[in-house]
Amino acid sequence: xxxxxxxxxxxxxxxxxxxxxxxxxxxxxxxxxxxxxxxxxxxxxxxxxxxxxxxxxxxxxxxxxxxxxxxxxxxxxxxxxxxxxxxxxxxxxxxxxxxxxxxxxxxxxxxxxxxxxxxxxxxxxxxxxxxxxxxxxxxxxxxxxxxxxxxxxxxxxxxxxxxxxxxxxxxxxxxxxxxxxxxxxxxxxxxxxxxxxxxxxxxxxxxxxxxxxxxxxxxxxxxxxxxxxxxxxxxxxxxxxxxxxxxxxxxxxxxxxxxxxxxxxxxxxxxxxxxxxxxxxxxxxxxxxxxxxxxxxxxxxxxxxxxxxxxxxxxxxxxxxxxxxxxxxxxxxxxxxxxxxxxxxxxxxxxxxxxxxxxxxxxxxxxxxxxxxxxxxxxxxxxxxxxxxxxxxxxxxxxxxxxxxxxxxxxxxxxxxxxxxxxxxxxxxxxxxxxxxxxxxxxxxxxxxxxxxxxxxxxxxxxxxxxxxxxxxxxxxxxxxxxxxxxxxxxxxxxxxxxxxxxxxxxxxxxx
Amino acid sequence: xxxxxxxxxxxxxxxxxxxxxxxxxxxxxxxxxxxxxxxxxxxxxxxxxxxxxxxxxxxxxxxxxxxxxxxxxxxxxxxxxxxxxxxxxxxxxxxxxxxxxxxxxxxxxxxxxxxxxxxxxxxxxxxxxxxxxxxxxxxxxxxxxxxxxxxxxxxxxxxxxxxxxxxxxxxxxxxxxxxxxxxxxxxxxxxxxxxxxxxxxxxxxxxxxxxxxxxxxxxxxxxxxxxxxxxx
Numbered sequence: 001x002x003x004x005x006x007x008x009x010x011x012x013x014x015x016x017x018x019x020x021x022x023x024x025x026x027x028x029x030x031x032x033x034x035x036x037x038x039x040x041x042x043x044x045x046x047x048x049x050x051x052x053x054x055x056x057x058x059x060x061x062x063x064x065x066x067x068x069x070x071x072x073x074x075x076x077x078x079x080x081x082x083x084x085x086x087x088x089x090x091x092x093x094x095x096x097x098x099x100x101x102x103x104x105x106x107x108x109x110x111x112x113x114x115x116x117x118x119x120x121x122x123x124x125x126x127x128x129x130x131x132x133x134x135x136x137x138x139x140x141x142x143x144x145x146x147x148x149x150x151x152x153x154x155x156x157x158x159x160x161x162x163x164x165x166x167x168x169x170x171x172x173x174x175x176x177x178x179x180x181x182x183x184x185x186x187x188x189x190x191x192x193x194x195x196x197x198x199x200x201x202x203x204x205x206x207x208x209x210x211x212x213x214x215x216x217x218x219x220x221x222x223x224x225x226x227x228x229x230x231x232x233x234x235x236x237x238x239x240x241x242x243x244x245x246x247x248x249x250x251x252x253x254x255x256x257x258x259x260x261x262x263x264x265x266x267x268x269x270x271x272x273x274x275x276x277x278x279x280x281x282x283x284x285x286x287x288x289x290x291x292x293x294x295x296x297x298x299x300x301x302x303x304x305x306x307x308x309x310x311x312x313x314x315x316x317x318x319x320x321x322x323x324x325x326x327x328x329x330x331x332x333x334x335x336x337x338x339x340x341x342x343x344x345x346x347x348x349x350x351x352x353x354x355x356x357x358x359x360x361x362x363x364x365x366x367x368x369x370x371x372x373x374x375x376x377x378x379x380x381x382x383x384x385x386x387x388x389x390x391x392x393x394x395x396x397x398x399x400x401x402x403x404x405x406x407x408x409x410x411x412x413x414x415x416x417x418x419x420x421x422x423x424x425x426x427x428x429x430x431x432x433x434x435x436x437x438x439x440x441x442x443x444x445x446x447x448x449x450x451x452x453x454x455x456x457x458x459x460x461x462x463x464x465x466x467x468x469x470x471x472x473x474x475x476x477x478x479x480x481x482x483x484x485x486x487x488x489x490x491x492x493x494x495x496x497x498x499x500x501x502x503x504x505x506x507x508x509x510x511x512x
Numbered sequence: 513x514x515x516x517x518x519x520x521x522x523x524x525x526x527x528x529x530x531x532x533x534x535x536x537x538x539x540x541x542x543x544x545x546x547x548x549x550x551x552x553x554x555x556x557x558x559x560x561x562x563x564x565x566x567x568x569x570x571x572x573x574x575x576x577x578x579x580x581x582x583x584x585x586x587x588x589x590x591x592x593x594x595x596x597x598x599x600x601x602x603x604x605x606x607x608x609x610x611x612x613x614x615x616x617x618x619x620x621x622x623x624x625x626x627x628x629x630x631x632x633x634x635x636x637x638x639x640x641x642x643x644x645x646x647x648x649x650x651x652x653x654x655x656x657x658x659x660x661x662x663x664x665x666x667x668x669x670x671x672x673x674x675x676x677x678x679x680x681x682x683x684x685x686x687x688x689x690x691x692x693x694x695x696x697x698x699x700x701x702x703x704x705x706x707x708x709x710x711x712x713x714x715x716x717x718x719x720x721x722x723x724x725x726x727x728x729x730x731x732x733x734x735x736x737x738x739x740x741x742x743x744x
Contacts, residue, residue, distance in 0.1 A: 263605075264647030270609045273617050285617050289606055296605040296644060351603030354611075354660065356567045359590040360618045432604065432646055499569040499586060504528075506567060510599070 011112035018098040018113070019120060022440070027425070032442050035449075039129065046133040047152050050140035071142040074135075075216030076207075078155075081131050082162040082215070088125060089118070089170020090190075091306060093177075093299070093434035094252050096121040096441060101433050115171065115249035119242065122163050124441040126448035132159055143223055150227035157234035158218055164238045168245030175252035183259050198317045259298050260432060268292070283364050290372040293347045299434035300339045307335040308380040312387035322399045323463045325388040329381035329403075330410035330455025334448070336380045341373040341418040342447045343438040345509045346429040352510040356502070366496045370419060370489070377411050398474070402466035405474035409462070409481040410455045416488035417451065423495045426504075428511035516579070518543045518668050518699030519564060524573035526559050533559040535723035536573075541716070543667075546690055546700035548710035548731060551720035552743050557703040558598045560720070561672045564701065565595035578667045591619065594666030596657040598673045598703070604646040608637055608656050611645070612663055619664045631659045635685045650677040655685070662689045669693045672703045687713055707739050719743075 026032045089095050095118020099109065122128060135155050143151040176182045200206040221230035274284035294300050311328045314320065320328075340347055347369075348355050355365070385407060395403065427439050437444050458481065465474050495501050517540040526534040534556040541547045549557045562568040564577050566589035575582035578592030602611065609628070616624035632638045635655040645653060658674050674686045690713045693700050704710050710717065710731065717734045719727040719742045727742050 261647070264644055266644060267642045268607050268610070268644065269642055270613070273613065282618055285614055289603065289610060289614060292610070293603060293605045349604045350599060351601060351606070353562070353567060353597040353599075354595075354601040354657070355603065357565050357590055357593065357595045357597075358615060358618050359587055361587065430604070503562075503568045507528075507562075510597075 007110070007112055011110060011116055014109060014113040015098070015116040015120060018109070018117060022098060026440070026442055031446070035442070035446050042133060043136065047136040047140055048148075050137050051143065051145055051148050053141065067142055070138050074138055074142065074219035074222075075213065076210050077135055077138060078158055078162070078215040078218055079210050079213050081135060081159065082166060084127055084131055085122070085162045085166025086169045087166075087306075088122070088128065089166045090173045091302065091434075092118075092170070093257075094118065094171045094174035094249065095167055095435065096124075096437065097433070097435045100430060100436055102430060111250040111253040112246045114253055115167070115246050116242075118170075118249075119164065119167055119245075121441050122167065124445045126445060126452055128163075129445075129449075130452075135159070139222065147223060147227070150231075151222040154218060154222035154227050154230045154234065157231045157238065158215075161234045161238040161241060164241035164245060168241050168248060171245060171248035171252045175248050175255065178252060178255035178258050180258075183262075194313060198313065201317050257433070260434070263296055263298055264432070266296070268296075280364075282360060283368055286360070286364065286368040287372060290347060290368060291375075294340065294372065294376060297340075297431050299431060299436065302434060303339040304336060304376060304380055307332050307339075308383040312384040315384060315388040316391045320388065320391075322388070322392060322395050322403060323466070325385070325392070326403055326406055326463050326466070327456060327459045328384045328388070329407040330414070330459050331452060332381045332384050333377035333411050333414045334451035334455050336377045337373065337414050337418045337451065338438075338444065338448055339376070340431060340438050341376070341414075342421050342444070343425075343427050343429060343509075344369055344373055344419060344422040345426055345505055346431060346438050348509065349430055350510045352506045356506045362497050362499075362502060363493070366493050370415060370493075373418065374411060374415050377414060381407060381411065398469065398471040399466050401471045402462045402474040405478040406459055406462035409478045409485075410458055412482055412485040412489070413454060413458065414451060416485040416492065417454070418447075419492040420488055421447065423492050423501065423505060426508040428509055515543060517541060518578055519701065520574070520576040521560070521564075522574040524560065524563060524575055525571045526556075526563060526568060527571045532723060534563070537720065537723070537725050539718050539725055539728065541699045541701055543699050544694055544697045545716060546694050546702060546714040547716040547718060548714040549701060549703040549718050549720065550705070550707065550710060550734070550739065554722075555720040556723040557720055558672050561595070561598070561670050561701065561703055564589075564668070565593050565597075565670055566590045567595075567597075592667045593670060594661035594664060594668070595670045596654075596661040596672055596674050598676075601657040601660075602645045602648070602653055605644050607642045607644055608632060608659070609641045611656070611660055615660055615663055621664055624663065628659075628663060631662060634688070635659050636681060651679055651682060654678050655682045658682075658686050658689060662693070665693075665696065665698070667698055669698050669700045671700070673705070674702065675704060675706055675709050683709065690714075707734065707736065710734075 095115070097104070097114065098117035098121065099107070136152060139151050139155050140148060173186055177186045197206065200209060218230055218234070221227055273281055274288060275281060276284045311332050315325055315328065345352060385403065394400065425439070425443070429438050430436060431438065439447065462474060462477070465477050496505070519539070519541040521537055521539045524534050524537040525532065537556060537560055549560065551557050559568065563570050563575055563582055566582055566586040569586070570583055577589045580588035580592065582589050612624070612628040616628070629638065632641050635658065637652065637656055637659065640648070640652070645656065648656070654674060654677055658671065661669060661671060669690070671686070671690070675683050678686065690700050690702065700714070702710065702713055711734065714731050717729055717731045718725055719739070721743065
C-alpha cells in the first residue's frame with residue numbers, strides 16, 4: 001500500500017506533467033510568452049520601483065500623511081489578500097482545474113493532484129496579481145531601502161501562505177456545499193459573514209479588529225530585524241496549509257457535486273412560446289434558450305450573484321465616493337463577461353452544431369446572443385450603481401451624466417471586445433462545473449488584464465470629465481467611444497455572418 | 513418521367529486550413545430511398561453530412577439539397593433538412609421539450625406537440641422531456657438527436673452515426689423513423705460504421721475513402737468482403 005509520501009511524490013509529478021501538458025497546448029505561444037515576461041517585469045517593477053521615489057525630496061505634509069496611512073494599513077492589506085484568496089477559492093468551487101472533469105476522467109488524477117493544480121493556477125487570476133502588485137508597491141514605498149529585501153520576502157511568504165490557506169478553506173467550503181443542505185448552509189454562512197462585516201464596519205469596530213489581527217505583526221516584522229523569523233513562520237504556515245489542504249480537497253472531491261447534479265436533474269416545465277409585444281417570437285424564444293443556458297449553470301449563476309452584490313455592498317457599506325463608484329461598472333461588467341462572454345458561443349457547447357441547422361438567420365442568432373451578454377453585464381453593474389445611489393443619494397447633474405455615460409460606454413466597450421474575441425479565438429468548453437473557465441487559464445488572465453485596463457482607463461477619463469462644470473460634456477465624450485465600439489461590434493457581427501467563419505467557430509466550439 | 517434527385521453532390525471539396533477533409537465527392541440520393549454512407553474514420557462522411565445540413569459551406573463543388581444550393585441558400589437547405597449530428601448536438605442546459613419547441617417554432621409548425629410527445633415516447637424519452645440534457649447518457653442524447661431530426665418530417669433526413677451507443681430499442685425506433693421517412697417519400701442519408709444496420713435500413717450504399725467516393729451500389733451487393741476490400 002503506498003505511503004502518504006508516495007502519494008505526495010506521485011501527485012507532485014502528476015501536477016508537473018499536467019502543467020507541462022497545458023503549457024504545450026497553448027495556442028498562441030508568442031503572446032503568451034510576452035504576457036509572462038510583462039507580468040514578471042511588472043512584479044519586479046512594483047517590488048523595487050516605488051523604493052526609488054525620493055519621498056524626502058517631495059517632503060510635504062500630504063505626502064507624509066499618505067505614506068503614514070499606507071504604512072499603518074499594510075497589515076490590513078495583507079488581511080485583505082487573505083480574504084481574496086479565500087473568496088476566489090470558494091467561488092471556483094474549491095479551486096481551478098488543470099484538466100476539465102471530462103478530460104480528467106480517463107486519467108488517474110487524484111484529489112491531491114487536483115489540490116496542487118489549483119494552487120499552481122491561483123496566480124492566473126488578475127485580482128490575485130493586482131493585489132500582489134499592490135502589496136509589493138506599498139511595501140517598497142514605506143520601507144527604508146536597507147530593509148527592502150527582507151520586507152519583500154515577508155510579503156512573498158505571506159502571499160504563499162495566504163494562497164495556501166485560502167485554498168484549504170475553499171476546499172472545506174466546497175465539501176460542506178456538497179453535503180445534504182450544504183448549499184443552504186454555505187449561502188446562509190456567507191450571508192452572515194457579510195452581514196457581520198457590514199455591522200462591524202458601520203459600528204466602527206472593523207478597523208480596530210483588523211488591526212488586532214496577526215497580519216499587523218507580519219507587516220511590522222517585515223520592516224525590522226524580525227523579518228527572517230516572519231519568513232520562516234509564514235513558509236511553515238504555507239507548507240502546513242498545503243499539506244492540510246489536501247484533506248478537505250480529498251473530502252470535497254469524494255462527494256458528488258450536489259448543486260450541479262440538482263441542476264442537471266432539475267425539471268423545467270414546458271412554457272408556451274413567448275409572444276412579445278415588440279420583436280419576433282423567434283428571437284424571444286432564442287433569447288429564452290440563451291438566458292436558460294446562463295442561469296441554469298451553477299458557475300455562471302454564482303458568479304453573476306457575487307459580481308452583482310459584492311461590489312455593490314462595498315459601495316453601500318464603505319460609502320464609496322462617486323469618483324470611486326465610477327470604476328465599478330466597468331470592472332463588474334468585465335467580470336460578468338469573463339464568466340462566458342469572452343467565448344460566448346461556448347454557451348451552446350456541443351449543441352452548437354444542432355443550433356446551426358435551425359432555419360433562422362445568423363443575424364438573429366448573433367443579435368440575441370449579444371443582447372444576453374449585455375443583459376448580464378448591465379444587470380451586475382446596475383446593482384452596483386443602484387446600491388451606490390442608495391448610499392450616496394442623487395449625485396450632482398454633471399456627476400450623474402458622467403456615471404451614466406461611463407456605464408454605457410464600458411458596457412458597449414466590453415461587449416464589442418468580447419464578441420470580437422469570441423469570433424477570433426473560440427474554445428470547446430463544458431461550463432457545467434463551476435471550476436471550469438470559458439477559455440484556458442492563460443488566455444483568461446490575458447482577457448481579464450486587458451478588459452480591466454480598458455475599462456479602468458475609461459472610468460478614469462470620465463472621473464476627470466466629471467470634475468468639470470459642464471453636464472453636457474460626459475455624453476459628448478461618450479460619442480467617439482461608442483462609435484469605435486459599435487464599429488468593432490459590427491465587424492464581429494459581419495464575421496459571424498460569413499458562413500465559413502461561422503462554420504469554423506461552430507466546429508471549434510462543438511469540438512467536432 | 514425522371515424526378516430530380518433530392519441530394520446532388522458534384523465535385524465537393526471541403527478544406528479546413530491546410531487539411532482537405534473532402535476531396536471531390538460525387539453522389540446523388542433520391543426521394544423515397546435510404547442511402548448508407550460508409551467508410552473508415554476520417555473518410556469524409558461527417559463533413560459531407562455537415563455540408564448537406566448547411567452547417568459547413570462547400571469550399572468547391574456543387575451541392576444541391578431539396579433544390580436549394582448549399583453554397584448560396586443555406587437557410588433554404590436548413591428548412592428542408594432534418595439532421596442528427598455525429599457528436600452531441602444538444603444544448604446542454606436546455607430540456608428535450610425546449611429543443612423541440614425551438615425547432616418547431618423556427619419551422620413554423622403549429623400542431624407539433626402531439627408528434628413531439630409521440631416521438632419522445634417511441635424513443636423512451638417521455639419521462640425526461642423536461643429535464644436538462646446535460647445529465648443525459650450518451651445513448652439518450654443520440655436518441656434525442658434522432659427525434660429532433662425527424663420532428664418536422666423533413667424532405668431530406670440526415671442521420672450521422674445514429675446507432676452509436678444506442679440500445680436495441682433505440683436502434684429499432686431509429687429504423688422505424690427511417691422506414692417512415694422513406695414511406696412518405698423523403699430522402700434518407702445514413703452514415704454509420706455498422707454495415708449490418710446500414711444494410712437493414714438502406715437500399716443503396718456509398719463508400720467513401722480518404723475524402724473520395726470509391727463505390728456506389730445497391731446495399732445488398734455490399735458483402736463483408738467487398739466492404740473490407742473497399743476500405744483498404
